[in-house]
Amino acid sequence: xxNNARLSLSKDKIKVLLLEGVHRCGIDLFKENGYxxxxxxxGSLEHEELIKKIKDVxxxxxxxxxxxxxxxxxxxxxxxxxxxxxxxxNQVDLISAxxxxxxxxxxxxxxxxxxxxxxxxxxxxxxxxxxxKNYAAHKGEWLKDASSSFEARGKVxxxxxxxHIGSQVSILAENYGMNVIYYDIENKLSLGNxxxxxxxxxxxxxxxxxxxxxxxxxxxKNMITKKEIALMKKGAALINASRGTIVNLDHLADALQKKHxxxxxxxxxxxxxxxxxxxxxxVLQNFPNVLLTPHIxxxxxxxxxxxxxxxxxxLIKYSNxxxxxxxxxxxxxxxxxxxxxxxxxxIHQNKPGIxxxxxxxxxxxxxxxxSQYLQTxxxxxxxxxxxxxxxxxxxxxxxxxxxxGTIKTRVLY
Numbered sequence: 001x002x003n004n005a006r007l008s009l010s011k012d013k014i015k016v017l018l019l020e021g022v023h024r025c026g027i028d029l030f031k032e033n034g035y036x037x038x039x040x041x042x043g044s045l046e047h048e049e050l051i052k053k054i055k056d057v058x059x060x061x062x063x064x065x066x067x068x069x070x071x072x073x074x075x076x077x078x079x080x081x082x083x084x085x086x087x088x089x090n091q092v093d094l095i096s097a098x099x100x101x102x103x104x105x106x107x108x109x110x111x112x113x114x115x116x117x118x119x120x121x122x123x124x125x126x127x128x129x130x131x132x133k134n135y136a137a138h139k140g141e142w143l144k145d146a147s148s149s150f151e152a153r154g155k156v157x158x159x160x161x162x163x164h165i166g167s168q169v170s171i172l173a174e175n176y177g178m179n180v181i182y183y184d185i186e187n188k189l190s191l192g193n194x195x196x197x198x199x200x201x202x203x204x205x206x207x208x209x210x211x212x213x214x215x216x217x218x219x220x221k222n223m224i225t226k227k228e229i230a231l232m233k234k235g236a237a238l239i240n241a242s243r244g245t246i247v248n249l250d251h252l253a254d255a256l257q258k259k260h261x262x263x264x265x266x267x268x269x270x271x272x273x274x275x276x277x278x279x280x281x282x283v284l285q286n287f288p289n290v291l292l293t294p295h296i297x298x299x300x301x302x303x304x305x306x307x308x309x310x311x312x313x314x315l316i317k318y319s320n321x322x323x324x325x326x327x328x329x330x331x332x333x334x335x336x337x338x339x340x341x342x343x344x345x346x347i348h349q350n351k352p353g354i355x356x357x358x359x360x361x362x363x364x365x366x367x368x369x370x371s372q373y374l375q376t377x378x379x380x381x382x383x384x385x386x387x388x389x390x391x392x393x394x395x396x397x398x399x400x401x402x403x404x405g406t407i408k409t410r411v412l413y
Contacts, residue, residue: 012036014319015056015078020044020063022085026308033316043275051075059315061085062092064295065274070096080408081318083311084328087111087298088243090216094329098379101347101408103330105314109164110306111298116168118297119241120176122265123209124152125291126237131263135288148262150208153177158207160200160223161242162188166213170194181206185219204231209239216243226251229261237263241297244268253283256290265291322384322412331375331382341370341386342393343412349405350381358383361399367391380407 011034018026021042030038044065045053054060054076061083062068068082070093082092084106097104125131128149136143157173159166159182170180170191180194183203190196197203204210210232214220224238224247232238238261240247249270255261266284272295273280284290298307317323322345323335348354355374362369368388375382393411400409 014058015039016059016061017041017053017057018061019066020085022061022063023304023308025305026061026085026312029309029312030316033320035316047072054079059083059319061311061315064088064091065272066091068092068097073097073100073102076100076102080410081105081315083315085304085307085311088215089328090243092329095379098329099407101380103318103324103327105311105318105327107307107310110310111300111303112164112168114300114303115165115241115297116172118267118293119165119169119211119239119265120172122239122291123157123173123178123211123237124176126209126239126263126265126289127152127155129263129289131291132288151177154179155208156181156206157209157211158182158197158203159194159211159213160184160203161213161215162194162196163213165241166211167191169211169213178209200228201231204228205233207236208233209237211239212242212246214242214246216245221245222248224248224252226254229255232261234260235262237261237265239265241265241267244270244272249283253287256284256287263289263291265293267293267297268295320412322410324382331377331380333373333375333382333384335373335384338371338386338413341388341413342390344385344387344393344396344400345408345410345412346383346385346400346406347408348381348383348403349407350376350379351405354381354403354405355383357403358385358400361396361403362387365391365396 014035014037016030016035016038018040027038027040051072054072056078058078059081060079063085073093073096079102082097082102082104084092084104086106087108089104089106092104094104133143154177156179159169162182162184166182170182174180174192181197181203182194183197183200229251252264269282282292284292314326321335321337322343323333324330325332325334346358369385370388371386373384397409397411
């Protein structure tokens with residue numbers, strides 16, 4: 001990465017706001033690349049305070065508690081990029097961000113191992129009935145009984161969603177001698193001795209442990225209700241470390257109460273506290289055979305450091321050279337620095353004729369366009385132009401901004 005790239009706005013004037021205790025590796029990376037105007041907060045901000053802060057911010061980094069809604073983004077007058085220091089991006093209104101010309105970056109793979117390790121560990125604890133025995137021991141009871149405890153070896157673990165995390169769970173579980181089956185709406189390459197299930201219903205009825213690894217979509221909301229739970233084997237256990245809306249917890253509680261399921265491990269919830277000071281409430285709290293964890297699947301030191309580096313690198317690269325590679329809501333353009341040219345970035349509504357108007361701004365001044373990159377989707381167009389020579393950019397920027405349909409424009413170098 002070019003640390004000495006000259007931007008239209010000096011790096012010390014580019015304001016970076018990092019919330020929710022983003023790992024210090026992220027701060028270090030920004031500083032190494034010349035960014036000094038950084039505000040770091042260990043927690044999230046209340047709605048009104050967030051609106052107040054975001055007005056002057058150019059780059060914002062959040063985790064899962066901060067909600068960047070359409071209403072909040074209306075006040076983000078200077079914002080050029082959003083970093084979600086997490087796997088998911090459902091805490092951001094992605095369409096609103098796109099329409100404002102703001103790419104959103106995340107770290108979809110960095111905490112894969114951490115989540116997979118937690119899930120397999122919970123599977124073993126549930127098979128051995130550790131939650132109940134731990135609960136009893138704390139009350140002075142001695143539940144030494146082998147009749148309801150089982151080895152992981154030879155048991156069937158059913159993985160719903162065979163993506164990056166699901167496939168890692170598959171590998172770790174097989175190393176313990178478990179038989180792995182999985183179900184995914186897309187065809188996936190089986191790892192090791194894992195086998196795809198022909199249907200969700202077959203997986204549910206065949207598994208001793210069912211674990212969920214799907215994104216939050218309209219298709220996956222309430223994916224597991226009393227209907228699906230009823231298909232599970234009597235005495236099976238359920239693990240959810242994906243999204244809180246996937247499982248109907250009232251229906252799960254009913255199945256536990258009736259002893260249809262032997263236990264569960266839940267790391268994500270439909271409504272979660274916004275801070276460690278807020279009370280956590282769940283219908284599952286009175287069940288001694290349920291492991292409840294506070295959305296910590298990816299909360300290891302290694303994962304958080306890796307996430308901080310990955311997302312910070314993406315934000316810095318976009319700020320420095322305009323690259324949007326791996327942005328979740330934006331057209332993707334991979335760019336390298338080009339310090340021998342002037343680089344102009346133009347984000348606009350995807351309407352006919354705008355590219356021609358952009359090009360004419362330069363050709364009318366007899367400026368040579370050394371290279372031009374354009375990507376579009378249904379909402380926006382993103383064009384990058386490298387111009388030969390050094391010219392006064394003020395007039396050019398004024399003309400670019402005046403083009404009808406312009407959303408954002410910047411000049412680099």
